[in-house]
Amino acid sequence: MSTWSGGRTLGTVAILFSFLLVGCAARLGSEALTPVAASAGGKTMQIYVATTRERDLSQNAFTANLANALNFARFSVSVPPNHKSGKIEMPTATPDPERDFAVVDRAALSEPEFRQAVTHQTNTQRKKHKVFVFVHGFNNTFQESLFRITQLQADMKIDGIPILFAWPSQGRVGAYEIDKQSANYSRDYLMALLTMLSSNSEVSDIMVVAHSMGAMLTVEALRQLRTEGKDRVIARLSRVVLAAPDINARTFRTNVQAIGPLKPPLLVLVSKDDGALRASSFLDGCIARAGDIDVDNPIVREAALKEKVQVVDISRLAKHDDLGHDRFVSVAVLYSRSHEKTLRYRNTAGTFIFTDDDTFLRPIDIGNRVAQ
Structure with a gap:
C-alpha cells in the first residue's frame, strides 16, 4: 500500500492563497529576544535550546x-499573569511582561554546560527527571518556536526540562523547499541530541513532540537511528508525538x-481539514500528507x-490559527485534565478521536474493539 490517504482529493487553490496571506502577516522580530525585567505576577520558564541555526x-x-555544529543556549521566558491556555500572548517590539511572553534572561551555553544543565541535579540528592523535546515546523522563526515551547510547557505542566530543537526555518512561506532542505540537514544533529539525552543516567523519560515539517525531520532521525542499530536510543523515548x-x-x-513499533506506540495527531497541509500537498506535487489522513x-x-x-483525529478540537494547523495546541491544553483518562490507551495501537468532552480519547478501531 503506497499511501494511507485512500485517494484523498486536494483542497482548492483558495486554501493555498489563504496560506500565503498568513505567511505575509507581520512577524515578530529578534528584538523580542532582548531581556526585560520580569513581572512580579508572572511565571518564569527555563527553556534550553539545541539548534542547527547559526549563532548571531x-x-x-x-x-x-x-x-556546522549544534549550538546551545538557555532562555528564561516569563509567562504573563493573564495567560490564557492555548494562546501565546505575543509581544510587540518592546515586550511587556505584564501582558506578553517576554525573555527575562538568556545565556549562550557550551556543550558541557548544556549537558550539565539537563542533568539537573538537586543539592541534596541525585534524582532522575523527564525531558520534553519540541521540534518546530515549517515557516517558524526562532523566537516564535521559543514562545511556542514555553506555551506548551506552561499549559501541559510537564514535570520535566523543556528543550527546543530549533532548525533553521527561513520563516517565509515561499521558502518551503529551502526549509525542507534545512530540516533534512538537521537530521543528524537531532540524532546527536537524542543520543546525548539517552546516555544521561539522570534522565528517566524523553518525550518528543514534533510539529509539521519538524515531524518529517523527527521520523527521518528515528529511521536513521534504527538503520545504524542505535536501538537503545529509541528504547529510551517514552513517547513520540507527530x-x-x-x-x-x-x-x-x-x-x-x-x-518498527515503538512502546508506547508512535502517536500521530491528524485532521482532515488542515488547510496548511493541503497547501503543502500542492507545493509537493499534490501528494497527500500524513497529517491529514x-x-x-x-x-x-x-x-x-x-x-x-x-x-488520533483531533479535528473536533478548537483551532488556534485560521488553517487549523495548530490544533495540536488544544491537545496540550487538555493534557493535564485528560492524562489520567487516556492512560488506559497508552500502549494501544489503532485509530481514535480526541474530543473536548469528558471522554477525551474515544477509540474507533483498536483491533478487538470497534466503537459505535
Whole structure:
C-alpha cells in the first residue's frame, strides 16, 4: 500500500492563497529576544535550546543560516499573569511582561554546560527527571518556536526540562523547499541530541513532540537511528508525538515500517481539514500528507493496527490559527485534565478521536474493539 490517504482529493487553490496571506502577516522580530525585567505576577520558564541555526554573536540570538555544529543556549521566558491556555500572548517590539511572553534572561551555553544543565541535579540528592523535546515546523522563526515551547510547557505542566530543537526555518512561506532542505540537514544533529539525552543516567523519560515539517525531520532521525542499530536510543523515548506531520503520505508508512513499533506506540495527531497541509500537498506535487489522513478510511485503520501506531483525529478540537494547523495546541491544553483518562490507551495501537468532552480519547478501531 503506497499511501494511507485512500485517494484523498486536494483542497482548492483558495486554501493555498489563504496560506500565503498568513505567511505575509507581520512577524515578530529578534528584538523580542532582548531581556526585560520580569513581572512580579508572572511565571518564569527555563527553556534550553539545541539548534542547527547559526549563532548571531552581536545579538546573542540565532539566524536562519545553517550552523556546522549544534549550538546551545538557555532562555528564561516569563509567562504573563493573564495567560490564557492555548494562546501565546505575543509581544510587540518592546515586550511587556505584564501582558506578553517576554525573555527575562538568556545565556549562550557550551556543550558541557548544556549537558550539565539537563542533568539537573538537586543539592541534596541525585534524582532522575523527564525531558520534553519540541521540534518546530515549517515557516517558524526562532523566537516564535521559543514562545511556542514555553506555551506548551506552561499549559501541559510537564514535570520535566523543556528543550527546543530549533532548525533553521527561513520563516517565509515561499521558502518551503529551502526549509525542507534545512530540516533534512538537521537530521543528524537531532540524532546527536537524542543520543546525548539517552546516555544521561539522570534522565528517566524523553518525550518528543514534533510539529509539521519538524515531524518529517523527527521520523527521518528515528529511521536513521534504527538503520545504524542505535536501538537503545529509541528504547529510551517514552513517547513520540507527530502533530500534523507534513510528511509525504506515500513514504510515511515505509518509514514507520523501517522504524518498527515503538512502546508506547508512535502517536500521530491528524485532521482532515488542515488547510496548511493541503497547501503543502500542492507545493509537493499534490501528494497527500500524513497529517491529514482520514481515520474513517478502512485503509488507514488497517495500517494503524498493522504497523502498531496510534492515529488520533483531533479535528473536533478548537483551532488556534485560521488553517487549523495548530490544533495540536488544544491537545496540550487538555493534557493535564485528560492524562489520567487516556492512560488506559497508552500502549494501544489503532485509530481514535480526541474530543473536548469528558471522554477525551474515544477509540474507533483498536483491533478487538470497534466503537459505535
